[in-house]
Amino acid sequence: MxxxxxxxxxxxxxxxxxxxxxxxxxxxxxxxxxxxxxxxxxxxxxxPIPHKSDQLYAVRIDSWSPEEPYNDERPEEPPWQLTYRDAMALLESDVPLRQTAMFKSVFSVNDDAGEIKPFFVVSRMAQRDFFGMFEVPFLYGGPWNASADVNPEQVVVLSKETNDKVFGGEDSVGQLLKLGDDYFTVTGVIDEWQPLIKYYDLNNSPMGDTEDLFMPISITPTMELSNDGNTNCWKREDINTYEDRLASECIWLQFWAELPTSEMRARYQDWLAAYVNEQKKLGRLERPMNNRLDDVNAWMEVNEVVxxxxxxxxxxxxxxxxxxxxxxxxxxxxxxxxxxxxxxxxxxxxxxxxxxxxxxxxxxxxxxxxxxxxxxxxxxxxxxxxxxxxxxxxxxxxxxxxxxxxxxxxxxxxxxxxxxxxxxxxxxxxxxxxxxxx
Structure with missing residues (x-):
């Protein structure tokens, strides 16, 4: 019918x-x-990464002013980012499976031969673990060696678009890329990688493009890199040198840790608590302890992606x-x-x-x-x-x-x-x- x-x-x-x-x-x-x-x-x-979103955690500690919360509308929330000194200290933990501190900076690509017109690129400064944590696909080569995370090395991973623009899309591993007046050795070229939501850094826009370059954050002090993201400070400080900036209470770095098990997360929370208590004894981190581990979906909610x-x-x-x-x-x-x-x-x-x-x-x-x-x-x-x-x-x-x-x-x-x-x-x-x- x-x-x-x-x-x-x-x-x-x-x-x-x-x-x-x-x-x-x-x-x-x-x-x-x-x-x-x-x-x-x-x-x-x-x-954005369903098979792993409950294993990746944005790490936060409350390093803001003891007189007022970071966000007046949401006073229960600690700051979105970390100070440089806290981020470097957290990298000393051996609890996470992988971890990375990161920020983004801007460079100028130059060509000694004059065949390519100079242009600006945005670089993600991070640890080698970044690529494994966020499952970044490689077209050629791979990440830099682990030693570059400890001892500054002028190495770089290119996006596919940058590699196409500078090296014509060929395998450029081992080639030199001139950034400003410095030369960097290419260790890898990533394939097309554009998460729908740029969940690993939601500071400026959740739909921003992925970076043009990726470089070890260890070169930051020696090259005195600028931050192309958000920088927030809660008190006046005498910042006359780059070392003063790194030692300041300004927050400008993101931090992620890969914690696959509940036992690992509990251990890491204990490690964070011990670190904060140690800093309190030194006169820092005067606000009540408020450490946060937000998985990917919770982090998107905190940042009101929708x-x-x-x-x-x-x-x-x-x-x-x-x-x-x-x-x-x-x-x-x-x-x-x-x-x-x-x-x-x-x-x-x-x-x-x-x-x-x-x-x-x-x-x-x-x-x-x-x-x-x-x-x-x-x-x-x-x-x-x-x-x-x-x-x-x-x-x-x-x-x-x-x-x-x-x-x-x-x-x-x-x-x-x-x-x-x-x-x-x-x-x-x-x-x-x-x-x-x-």
């Missing part, structure tokens, strides 16, 4: 194309607006969908009541209310599928508009096959709900009243 009802529904839709198209347009407009915002919300909420405004807009979008469905109810009611004589005739020759109800619901489902397809078109237009207005949404303002399926599912379910009342009304039409008028 399903195939029969499907055939009847299809014929009915073709019989009144204008009204059918109007209903699909109403449903599609609502679904399109809702899916535009739902797609962005959904993609930004995805776990802003409350977006959630509010998503709610409004679904309210707009409800308004569109309310209009669809009226159009469906008009469509079905126009068929009252035909329904009365079918009832008179033996069709049951259940059969009439089933047939009209299948017809409504077909309208829902059409509305979903129209909604996908509207959503694609809406997402293209968002990408044009906000460039950093390029990675998340997309509609994949999963989201397209969700769009059609929402359209069908919503249209079925909207079609229940019109279908119920047409089933209650008395055959005798319609046949007498004919």
């Amino acid at each position: 399903f195939a029969y009802y499907l055939r009847l529904g299809w014929k009915s839709l073709r019989r009144h194309p204008a009204l059918t198209g109007l209903i699909m347009l109403a449903v599609g407009l609502g679904v399109g607006v809702a899916m535009t915002l739902f797609s962005v919300h959904y993609t930004m909420s995805l776990d 802003p409350e405004d977006l959630s509010a807009l998503l709610g409004l979008a679904f309210l707009f969908l409800a308004v569109c469905l309310f209009n669809a109810v009226g159009l469906l009611l008009a469509r079905f009541l126009a068929k009252a004589p035909v329904v009365a005739l079918r009832r008179a020759v033996g069709a049951s209310k259940r059969a009439i109800f089933s047939q009209h619901l299948i017809e409504v489902a077909l309208i829902g599928v059409g509305g979903g397809l129209v909604g996908i078109l509207f959503a694609l237009l809406g997402l293209a508009g968002l990408r044009g207005l906000v460039s950093y949404l390029d990675q998340v303002a997309v509609l994949n096959w999963t989201l397209s399926g969700i769009a059609i599912g929402i359209a069908v379910i919503a249209t079925l709900l909207a079609g229940i009342y019109p279908t119920w009304r047409i089933c209650r039409v008395a055959p005798s009243s319609q046949l007498k008028t004919q």
Whole structure:
């Protein structure tokens, strides 16, 4: 019977194309607006490294002013970053499987031969463990040797884009790259790597591009590198030299630790507590102890990767969908009541209310599928508009096959709900009243 009802529904839709198209347009407009915002919300909420997100932890200690919290609106939260001295001290722990302190800096790529026009690049200063922790894929070579994390070595890992630009995409391992007036030996070239959310550093934008270069953080003091990220200080200090900057209470480094087991996490919490207590004895870290280990998803929540405004807009979008469905109810009611004589005739020759109800619901489902397809078109237009207005949404303002399926599912379910009342009304039409008028 399903195939029969499907055939009847299809014929009915073709019989009144204008009204059918109007209903699909109403449903599609609502679904399109809702899916535009739902797609962005959904993609930004995805776990960026699902098989490992509960093993990677952003490490924080409260080194802020004893007089006031770091964040007045969220006073329970310690600062987002660490001081240089604390980050270097935490690297002394042997508890984590892997760990890295990091920040980003800017360099100028130069070419002695003059074949390449100088350009600026952003480098991620980190430990060798960075690549293993965040599963960075390599195209050529690999990370620098572990010795470079202890003794400063002028080595560098290139992004694929930088390697293409400087070395024409060839295997550049062992080649020299001139940054400013210094030369760095290439140890590796990473393959395409662009997490949807740049979860390892959420300071400036959760959708920022990955860095152009990766270099050992150990060269920071000798090269007196600048920080291209956020730097926050809570007190006035005499900072006349780079050594003064490194010894200051300003926070500007991120720190991550890989802790695969609960036992390892407990041991690391104990290690952090011992370190903080030791610093308190030295007159530092005067605030109450507030050490935090936030896994990837918790870290994204702390940094509000999915802003409350977006959630509010998503709610409004679904309210707009409800308004569109309310209009669809009226159009469906008009469509079905126009068929009252035909329904009365079918009832008179033996069709049951259940059969009439089933047939009209299948017809409504077909309208829902059409509305979903129209909604996908509207959503694609809406997402293209968002990408044009906000460039950093390029990675998340997309509609994949999963989201397209969700769009059609929402359209069908919503249209079925909207079609229940019109279908119920047409089933209650008395055959005798319609046949007498004919």
